[in-house]
Amino acid sequence: MRRIGMTLNLALALLTACTTVTRPPPSITPSPTTVPTSTPLTQRDEAGFAKQRERMVIETIERRGVTDKDVLQAMREVPRHLFVPEGERAHAYGDYPLPIGYGQTISQPYIVALMTELLELKRGDKVLEIGTGSGYQAAVLAHIPNVEVYTIEIIPELAERARKQLESLGYTHVHCRQADGYYGWPEHAPFDAIIVTAAPDHVPQPLADQLAEEGRMVIPVGPPGGYQTLWKFIKQPDGELRAFNMGGVAFVPFTGEGVKESE
DSSP: OOOOOOOOOOOOSOOOTTOOOSSOOOOOOSSOOOOOOOSOOOHHHHHHHHHHHHHHIIIIIGGGTOOOHHHHHHHHHSOGGGSSOGGGGGGTTSSSOEEEETTEEEOOHHHHHHHHHHTTOOTTOEEEEEOOTTSHHHHHHHTSTTOEEEEEESSHHHHHHHHHHHHHTTOTTEEEEESOGGGOOGGGOOEEEEEEOSBOSSOOHHHHHTEEEEEEEEEEESOTTSOEEEEEEEEOTTSOEEEEEEEEEOOOBOOSHHHHHTO
């Protein structure tokens, strides 16, 4: 098994997926939650959400140090309110996670922007996302010019819902799959970038193997039920992963048979 090198960079300021906000993050419940699209939104509604989205970018993303123009433009354009349950739409642009059902969440906007920036995506890159969830992160990735997105979700109901929503919004270059993300998507490897939106207690070796030389992986690693560390890895010519500690985060646990078998 290829050894994963751990050359640490200086940690950035502490980051969490539950940053202090004016509205406390809701509790996560295992009950299914749908994302209804039957209630039509008026032009006035959409204009209001656009203003909230712009304020979100300025106040919670740009001011906290995200500078990549493509990432900022993606955050301005992707309609986050269409990726959350209808009952949470009023809170879609708050800087905190929201429940999407089945014990999962949509990450806070700042974390989405930060992790996307850390991938250093370039035109023509192929990126793999582990943990589709609502489809919001995949949509943000797809807004980076000329990037091909592959995304895997282990929960069948979420995978199907996200696929339909992405298709309905015209994201034709997002490829969705329902599977255990621990094993990646070897048929389309190698990937220029890999982003993982749930926290395992180690870096899955199949993902390391499927990362291209000089490829970037952004992944939270740590014990379930607490804080983890957000890591950025860059694959070296000898196959090792050079590691950069990006600070503390809190993500839902990585699930599936793959992570259990590796214990």
